[in-house]
Amino acid sequence: MKIKNFSIIYIIWMFIFTIIPLALIFIFAFTDKSGNFTLENILNVGRYSNVFLLSIGLGAISTIICLILGYPLAYIISKISSSKQNIVIMLIMLPMWINFLLRTYAWMTILENNGLLNKFLSIFGIKPISFINTSGAVVLGMIYNFLPYMILPIYAAIVKIDKRIVEAAQDLGAGKRNVFLKVLAPLSLPGVISGITMVFVPAVSTFIISKMLGGGSNILIGDLIEMQFLGSTYNPNLGSAISFVLMVLIFISIGIMNQFDDSDENFDGVKLK
Amino acid sequence: MKKKLIFFIVIFFLFSIIILSFVLYKNNKKSKIIINVYNWGEYISDGTNGSLNVNEEFTKRTGIYVNYSTFQSNESLFAKIQNGGAKYDVIIPSDYMVSKMIKMDMLQKLDFKKISNYSYVDDSFKYPAYDPTNEYSVPYTWGLVGIFYNKNLVAEEEKDINWNILWNKKYSGKILMFDNPRDAFAISQIRLGISLNSRNKSDWIKAAEDLKLQKPLVQAYVMDQIFDKMANGEAALAPYYNGDAATLLERNKEIGFVIPKEGSNKFVDAMCIPKNAEHPAEALTYINFMCEPKIAAENIKYIGYSSPESVVKNQLDKKVANNKICYPDEQILKNTQLFTALPDELNSFIDSLWVNVKTGEQNNPYALITVLIGFILLYLIVFLVKKKKNKTL
Numbered sequence: 001m002k003i004k005n006f007s008i009i010y011i012i013w014m015f016i017f018t019i020i021p022l023a024l025i026f027i028f029a030f031t032d033k034s035g036n037f038t039l040e041n042i043l044n045v046g047r048y049s050n051v052f053l054l055s056i057g058l059g060a061i062s063t064i065i066c067l068i069l070g071y072p073l074a075y076i077i078s079k080i081s082s083s084k085q086n087i088v089i090m091l092i093m094l095p096m097w098i099n100f101l102l103r104t105y106a107w108m109t110i111l112e113n114n115g116l117l118n119k120f121l122s123i124f125g126i127k128p129i130s131f132i133n134t135s136g137a138v139v140l141g142m143i144y145n146f147l148p149y150m151i152l153p154i155y156a157a158i159v160k161i162d163k164r165i166v167e168a169a170q171d172l173g174a175g176k177r178n179v180f181l182k183v184l185a186p187l188s189l190p191g192v193i194s195g196i197t198m199v200f201v202p203a204v205s206t207f208i209i210s211k212m213l214g215g216g217s218n219i220l221i222g223d224l225i226e227m228q229f230l231g232s233t234y235n236p237n238l239g240s241a242i243s244f245v246l247m248v249l250i251f252i253s254i255g256i257m258n259q260f261d262d263s264d265e266n267f268d269g270v271k272l273k
Numbered sequence: 274m275k276k277k278l279i280f281f282i283v284i285f286f287l288f289s290i291i292i293l294s295f296v297l298y299k300n301n302k303k304s305k306i307i308i309n310v311y312n313w314g315e316y317i318s319d320g321t322n323g324s325l326n327v328n329e330e331f332t333k334r335t336g337i338y339v340n341y342s343t344f345q346s347n348e349s350l351f352a353k354i355q356n357g358g359a360k361y362d363v364i365i366p367s368d369y370m371v372s373k374m375i376k377m378d379m380l381q382k383l384d385f386k387k388i389s390n391y392s393y394v395d396d397s398f399k400y401p402a403y404d405p406t407n408e409y410s411v412p413y414t415w416g417l418v419g420i421f422y423n424k425n426l427v428a429e430e431e432k433d434i435n436w437n438i439l440w441n442k443k444y445s446g447k448i449l450m451f452d453n454p455r456d457a458f459a460i461s462q463i464r465l466g467i468s469l470n471s472r473n474k475s476d477w478i479k480a481a482e483d484l485k486l487q488k489p490l491v492q493a494y495v496m497d498q499i500f501d502k503m504a505n506g507e508a509a510l511a512p513y514y515n516g517d518a519a520t521l522l523e524r525n526k527e528i529g530f531v532i533p534k535e536g537s538n539k540f541v542d543a544m545c546i547p548k549n550a551e552h553p554a555e556a557l558t559y560i561n562f563m564c565e566p567k568i569a570a571e572n573i574k575y576i577g578y579s580s581p582e583s584v585v586k587n588q589l590d591k592k593v594a595n596n597k598i599c600y601p602d603e604q605i606l607k608n609t610q611l612f613t614a615l616p617d618e619l620n621s622f623i624d625s626l627w628v629n630v631k632t633g634e635q636n637n638p639y640a641l642i643t644v645l646i647g648f649i650l651l652y653l654i655v656f657l658v659k660k661k662k663n664k665t666l
Contacts, residue, residue, distance in 0.1 A: 043638075044621075046638030046642065047628075048641075049637055049641035051628065052640075052644065053640060053641075053644065056644070112505070114506055130446070212498070215493030215494060216493055217488070217491075217494060227628075228624075229348070230345075230348050230349060231348060231454070232347075232348065232454055233617070233620040233621050233624045234351055234352060235624075236352075238621065245645075249644075249648060252648045252649060255652050256648070256651055256652050259655040259659055
């Protein structure tokens with residue numbers, strides 16, 4: 001009974017800070033300035049299609065690269081002794097304690113035409129390459145900022161795997177490749193999936209990275225939404241409509257991801273039997 | 274009986290204490306009036322580096338306390354006032370926002386009889402385009418948009434630099450541009466000789482086409498970063514506001530600043546009182562105080578922008594007062610234009626033009642729908658494949 005009473009606090013909290021804001025976005029997205037129902041905002045979102053395409057594209061690329069970089073690292077960390085594991089995990093999390101803005105700003109100084117990287121290259125007589133203000137720089141910024149969110153859940157999933165299962169597979173004659181494909185990969189899949197969602201969602205909706213590293217010409221959805229609320233137009237209705245469409249897109253992509261989650265499938269299978 | 278009496282006395286005491294404290298509290302509140310002032314960040318002399326703390330001085334003189342807070346952009350100010358969540362007594366928006374708020378009936382008419390120091394304000398700042406009846410606003414500061422250039426990287430002489438240089442192919446990849454539709458369009462509009470406040474969509478499209486021509490030459494669309502990028506020699510040319518120019522010129526001697534005589538955008542930040550102000554009379558006192566030449570001079574010294582009062586100019590250092598960047602010649606001022614508010618519909622049209630300029634592609638409205646349908650199809654396929662697989666297991 002007491003626990004039940006206690007949970008009311010969280011229910012109220014969720015209601016005020018999750019349900020009501022979502023409802024507000026929904027209402028704003030489907031009304032005009034005087035509060036009448038309209039579909040115009042949603043239709044106007046179509047004007048910014050290529051911003052959506054660019055955001056989803058860059059978000060997907062950085063998620064894939066994060067996965068390629070993150071999975072082996074998570075695997076390697078899980079293999080080393082546990083006291084070292086803590087240190088390595090700390091080192092991965094350490095940059096996250098530094099302000100996000102500052103980290104991205106630092107990349108600006110590195111990538112600039114007169115920046116550290118080009119100064120370094122000039123030692124070898126390489127002419128300055130313009131790294132900054134390209135979509136590549138934006139992807140780099142996303143990978144740098146969101147990589148820990150990929151590594152940590154995968155690491156958590158791999159560490160949880162019972163070593164005896166791997167040994168059993170080896171005893172039964174599975175080679176290294178088979179152990180990975182048939183045992184490790186499926187069992188670490190939940191971690192991979194939560195890693196992908198934890199990288200993809202913030203990457204698609206980020207805004208300051210594209211502003212600082214993309215030179216303003218790589219506009220992402222986040223920049224677009226910011227423009228509606230803090231730009232010269234102040235159009236919260238269109239801003240909400242864009243957020244709403246973005247939410248639907250993310251919702252569907254998470255749905256797709258969850259279909260790959262095998263742990264879910266097993267559970268269903270048990271239930272069916 | 275005795276018990277009852279004590280009980281009554283206690284009740285009586287408690288009651289009188291409550292009433293007494295209530296009265297005292299009320300009185301106390303009456304004697305301590307607090308006005309809420311909402312201004313741009315770093316936009317008032319606040320006592321740092323030996324400057325005068327203007328708000329403290331105001332309290333010292335009038336006994337009125339100031340609750341001072343700051344905003345980042347006109348739009349955030351607007352959103353805050355419109356939502357009605359916070360009540361401010363004095364706000365200091367820019368020109369076009371003043372005109373927008375006048376149109377939306379969000380400002381009070383000012384009683385100019387109570388602002389005796391208004392007489393110091395130069396005539397050229399009275400009856401401005403954003404407040405044509407001159408009833409709602411008192412100018413606080415003003416400034417102009419000009420061009421930063423790096424003397425090592427730009428071959429032209431100062432007198433030959435005008436807005437066209439930002440379209441010069443010679444400086445491809447060395448040009449920075451404002452990352453804000455209204456400011457960016459203004460530069461192109463001045464170049465093309467179009468009014469900054471044109472209501473004609475075709476004028477805006479023309480300016481957008483012009484900006485598209487410039488896009489391949491632009492290194493980046495940025496706002497505050499212009500400062501750093503110019504200081505580090507990362508870029509050769511960039512538009513910026515004159516009030517902050519002095520700081521950069523001091524930091525890097527290779528940087529120059531020009532206000533093109535062909536014309537420029539002049540902006541004015543003006544003090545207003547919102548409709549829902551709680552202390553309008555005290556707000557007027559505050560505005561009057563801010564107009565006082567001595568106080569205005571303190572503020573201008575701190576902020577770096579220009580003052581609408583010539584008296585103030587005379588109080589400043591000779592070096593500042595004769596600085597052509599802050600107080601340019603009449604000839605340059607003649608060609609400047611102020612922003613006024615545009616209709617909402619036009620504003621969102623300009624926004625989409627602006628995104629178009631920056632992404633450099635024509636938008637296909639069906640692409641988004643295709644993506645959405647694609648996502649849903651993918652979901653269905655995965656779902657069905659999985660179901661089939663489950664059945665075969």
